Amino acid sequence: LPPLLVAANKVGTGEKEAAAAEAAKALALAVPDEAIHLLLVELRKGVEDPLKRRASAELLAAYAAARKSSPQPLFESLPQLLDALISLFAHEDAEVVLSCWRAVDALASLIPKEEAADYVRCVKEAVSTARETERRKRTGRAVLVAGLCLPKALTPLLPVYLQGVLQGASTEVRELAAEGLGELVAVTSEEAVKPYVVQITGPLIRIIGDRFPSQIKAAILVTLGVLIAKAGIGLKPFVPQLQTTFLKCLADAADAVRAHAAVNLGALAKMSPRVEQLATELATSARTAEPQIRNAYLVALRGLLVSSGERLSPGISANLGDSLREMNKLAAEDDGFRHVLAACLGAHAKHAAEDQIKATLAWGPLATNAPLQDRPLHACVLATLAGEAGNRLLDSGLVIQAMEAATRFSRDSDVALKVAGGRAAARLAVAHLPTLAAACTVLGGLMGPDQNTEVARQAAL
Numbered sequence: 001l002p003p004l005l006v007a008a009n010k011v012g013t014g015e016k017e018a019a020a021a022e023a024a025k026a027l028a029l030a031v032p033d034e035a036i037h038l039l040l041v042e043l044r045k046g047v048e049d050p051l052k053r054r055a056s057a058e059l060l061a062a063y064a065a066a067r068k069s070s071p072q073p074l075f076e077s078l079p080q081l082l083d084a085l086i087s088l089f090a091h092e093d094a095e096v097v098l099s100c101w102r103a104v105d106a107l108a109s110l111i112p113k114e115e116a117a118d119y120v121r122c123v124k125e126a127v128s129t130a131r132e133t134e135r136r137k138r139t140g141r142a143v144l145v146a147g148l149c150l151p152k153a154l155t156p157l158l159p160v161y162l163q164g165v166l167q168g169a170s171t172e173v174r175e176l177a178a179e180g181l182g183e184l185v186a187v188t189s190e191e192a193v194k195p196y197v198v199q200i201t202g203p204l205i206r207i208i209g210d211r212f213p214s215q216i217k218a219a220i221l222v223t224l225g226v227l228i229a230k231a232g233i234g235l236k237p238f239v240p241q242l243q244t245t246f247l248k249c250l251a252d253a254a255d256a257v258r259a260h261a262a263v264n265l266g267a268l269a270k271m272s273p274r275v276e277q278l279a280t281e282l283a284t285s286a287r288t289a290e291p292q293i294r295n296a297y298l299v300a301l302r303g304l305l306v307s308s309g310e311r312l313s314p315g316i317s318a319n320l321g322d323s324l325r326e327m328n329k330l331a332a333e334d335d336g337f338r339h340v341l342a343a344c345l346g347a348h349a350k351h352a353a354e355d356q357i358k359a360t361l362a363w364g365p366l367a368t369n370a371p372l373q374d375r376p377l378h379a380c381v382l383a384t385l386a387g388e389a390g391n392r393l394l395d396s397g398l399v400i401q402a403m404e405a406a407t408r409f410s411r412d413s414d415v416a417l418k419v420a421g422g423r424a425a426a427r428l429a430v431a432h433l434p435t436l437a438a439a440c441t442v443l444g445g446l447m448g449p450d451q452n453t454e455v456a457r458q459a460a461l
Helices: 002-008 015-029 033-048 053-066 072-090 094-108 113-135 158-167 171-186 190-208 214-249 255-271 275-288 291-311 314-325 335-351 354-363 372-395 399-410 415-431 433-446 453-460
Strands: none
Touching: 002 015, 002 033, 002 053, 015 053, 033 053, 033 072, 053 072, 053 094, 072 094, 072 113, 113 158, 113 171, 158 171, 158 190, 171 190, 171 214, 190 214, 214 255, 255 275, 255 291, 275 291, 275 314, 291 314, 291 335, 314 335, 314 354, 335 354, 335 372, 354 372, 372 399, 372 415, 399 415, 399 433, 415 433, 415 453
């Protein structure tokens, strides 16, 4: 068999290569069942040998197709074969990639549906190997695995993951399957994913509402987040269901579930037909929810404002600004809430009317005699607003006042205010070059020998 594989490995349609391939197939089919494991060991070694790789993969595809009616002798070797073949999906030779995919497609078709979940671990590890191989090429482009960007690329692998999520024998298997599905989609091109959006999304929406452990829910949410980024408009039919699902998850007891749901909801907002209603609901919930979960609503609202802030009417935008500014009392006692509230106000300013930007600055960063407990929030707001909407400050004629406020915060005795003031100054300089000299003065002062180490480090960054 090895000499035949070497002869058949040459790319081309010559008579010698074709004859060698046919002879190898005839020889493989003549092997009795009790010796099939020896044949498969030889073929797996062939897949790992550059001189036999493509021919071995093609023979595996042909052999698996011929054994469709009696596949049992192959099952013991399937995990090793799938691992070897999928790992080569990132090979630099397109012919090798295609041959390996054909072999995986043929072998995976032999797996009974009720046993597909048993292959989750080996498939997940093989995809990770292919991804790492692609990553090491350092092309500067997104990490996409060639074998997963072919037409119908996901057909052989999706049943393994979906059965793992739906019917996995343990929590560990279900979690691995959900994670693996997200990793699979992440290294697949948008074009290759599109035909499978419905097949993937429907089951995930259905099962995330079940009483699964939080780690499974979190893994499913990560996968849905990858799908939102990859499939885009292809997910539009699922937007109402996804929005409802993510909103429900914002109140989950697990931090990871809330965090992933919040990010997903913010990204999904760009496709939501009721974005204003959603924004209002998130702002209201952030104000009224229990302290341990309210941050998630603001994270989601910030995502909405970043992705869809321009879709809000002036009236709704003004109401949101008023509502966010009224939450300052909640921020005084909660550092985490303070930072996400500041992030929301910064994102809000990006598309808000000029009077709203002035209202936020007058209420916070430019306020005189502000209560001591409000100053950390005001400094954070200035830093985020300068980053998200620095050009709007220029349009509003407020850059000079904003830089003066940044300078004032940078000279405060509180470390958090110093850091926020430095960030605001640097971001203002990026938005408006004439303020560079003032920003350099602020940052230089924060890196002086008399400054706290963390302050100096943040200023250098």
